Amino acid sequence: MTVVKHLEKVPAHRDAEAEQQLKAAIDARRTELWAINQQIHSNPELGYEEYKAHDAICSLLESLGFTVARNAYGLETAFCAEYGVGGRVVAYNAEYDALPGIGHACGHNLIATMSIAAFLGVAATMKARGLKEGRVRLIGTPAEEGGGGKLKIIDAGGFADVDASLMVHPGPLSYDEGWDGDAYSPTLANHKLRVRYEGVAAHAAVAPWEGTNALDAAVLAYTGIGVLRQQMHPSSRVHCVIVEGGTRPNIIPSSTTLDCYIRSPTLKAANDLLSKVENCFAGAAQQAGCKVDFDLINTYADVRPNGPISQLYADAMNAMGSRTRCDPSSPGAPASTDQGNVTYECPGFHGGIGIEAPPGCGNHTPGFTASAGEEGAHELSLIAAKGLAITGWQILTDDAVAAAIRADFEADKKRRQNPGVERLVVHRSGYC
Structure with a gap:
């Protein structure tokens, strides 16, 4: 031993x-x-x-x-x-x-x-x-x-x-x-974050150009967080799920929701990582042309x-x-x-x-x-x-x-x- x-x-x-x-x-x-x-x-x-x-x-x-x-x-x-x-x-x-x-x-x-x-x-x-x-x-x-x-x-x-x-x-x-x-x-300290994207619904075949795809924003955010992991300390963790991604393939999704956990060894480190993750969500909204809303559910120290x-x-x-x-x-x-x-x-x-x-x-x-x-x-x-x-x-x-x-x-x-x-x-x- x-x-x-x-x-x-x-x-x-x-x-x-x-x-x-x-x-x-x-x-x-x-x-x-x-x-x-x-x-x-x-x-x-x-x-x-x-x-x-x-x-x-x-x-x-x-x-x-x-x-x-x-x-x-x-x-x-x-x-x-x-x-x-x-x-x-x-x-x-x-x-x-x-x-x-x-x-x-x-x-x-x-x-x-x-x-x-x-x-x-x-x-x-x-x-x-x-x-x-x-x-x-x-x-x-x-x-x-x-x-x-x-x-x-x-x-x-x-x-x-x-x-x-x-x-x-x-x-x-x-x-x-x-x-x-x-x-x-x-x-680990843990920030629990819910993120909602708002776009515009449209017929995905007849007039997709009239819509703003909130699912695109969710996918871009998920991908951006994946890229961010290269720069994260090995002791930190970020995990997300798309809890709402749309209803039908022929409808441009007007809203999507992700739940995200952001963990680091200390509360201070978790706060620093939270700001970087929020940038991923905000950047995805800008790329997709959507509105984004953040809701910090709670924080475990x-x-x-x-x-x-x-x-x-x-x-x-x-x-x-x-x-x-x-x-x-x-x-x-x-x-x-x-x-x-x-x-x-x-x-x-x-x-x-x-x-x-x-x-x-x-x-x-x-x-x-x-x-x-x-x-x-x-x-x-x-x-x-x-x-x-x-x-x-x-x-x-x-x-x-x-x-x-x-x-x-x-x-x-x-x-x-x-x-x-x-x-x-x-x-x-x-x-x-």
């Missing part, structure tokens, strides 16, 4: 008794956790339509004695539950939206399970040990798959008082050189993994025998998530855990959908949940740990000012 560069050791005091209590509290809820996992997996719902998942999770928490804010943050399928008073806040994010046509091909049923389990474990241990100060929070975050649910929760102040935001994402068990998971995994949080989670996982990498030079994954925006608001991380999946069945494939519903994947997710719980407990109870996390977050703010292209992203399994 290759030796990786490790982060500076976090000055954490390990409480073996508390860790056993955290693990036991999660194990005590195995029946409920498996049931909620299967309920979500068996009833896939798209972003902002996760009514069954929302109600099932809220009902479970309420049955266990928690007060739950349903339809939280102005979103019908968001929720918030909290235990404790005052002090620091550790938040676990539960995702539960699915993908169109292929269900939980990104394993959000497992993400929800891990975050629910970690929340229950920490809350039970806080109660058992009489922790007088500190809060653990479970936030139900809808519509990660493009809808930007966490962006709306940020705007509603949902992360304003959070000291650490934690979540783990599943992928196929194919981490490099025998690793079972990853604690330090940056992602790059995940900025907090070093101390990542190291704490890796230490907890490795101590349980789950070989978890924590390499600050890691290129991360060439994918995007709205958890990136959260890491700009407060210290956070977005770890990864591998589950068994057949070859070629990575995230966003029907094969991964099936794997995410297996009991073996659930068992691996409970290990990650215990790692999340141990990490959250240390943040709540250890002042030195909390100070190190805050210091790393403030230092990263300065690094964001002029980041450039900080890392070359290579292909691994993606998320969104």
Whole structure:
């Protein structure tokens, strides 16, 4: 196994008794956790339509004695539950939206399970040990798959008082050189752009000269972006689809629409690439004689993994025998998530855990959908949940740990000012 560069050791005091209590509290809820996992997996719902998942999770928490804010943050399928008073806040994010046509091909049923389990474990241990100060929070975050649910929760102040935001994402068990998971995994920033061209309809055989072909503009733009790729940094990505291209071959298309994702390792780099891509769209409009309209749907920032949080989670996982990498030079994954925006608001991380999946069945494939519903994947997710719980407990109870996390977050703010292209992203399994 290759030796990786490790982060500076976090000055954490390990409480073996508390860790056993955290693990036991999660194990005590195995029946409920498996049931909620299967309920979500068996009833896939798209972003902002996760009514069954929302109600099932809220009902479970309420049955266990928690007060739950349903339809939280102005979103019908968001929720918030909290235990404790005052002090620091550790938040676990539960995702539960699915993908169109292929269900939980990104394993959000497992993400929800891990975050629910970690929340229950920490809350039970806080109660058992009489922790007088500190809060653990479970936030139900809808519509990660493009809808930007966490962006709306940020705007509603949902992360304003959070000291650490934690979540783990599943992928196929194919981490490099025998690793079972990853604690330090940056992602790409992602601008989601919708572009509409307006031309003039005409009969394509009788009088094509009377028309202005909006499909020509779409094709020219698509081709121009293809040429632009020669000048793009290898870590950046641009992908487009023509979602509306016309109705009949004998009608000059009067309108066309493209959806485009623009990704780079940092938000600043993504902004620079966005301006170049917009030039391709504008130039195509001029060539075809069409009008063009841009609509920036939303922007996912790059995940900025907090070093101390990542190291704490890796230490907890490795101590349980789950070989978890924590390499600050890691290129991360060439994918995007709205958890990136959260890491700009407060210290956070977005770890990864591998589950068994057949070859070629990575995230966003029907094969991964099936794997995410297996009991073996659930068992691996409970290990990650215990790692999340141990990490959250240390943040709540250890002042030195909390100070190190805050210091790393403030230092990263300065690094964001002029980041450039900080890392070359290579292909691994993606998320969104």
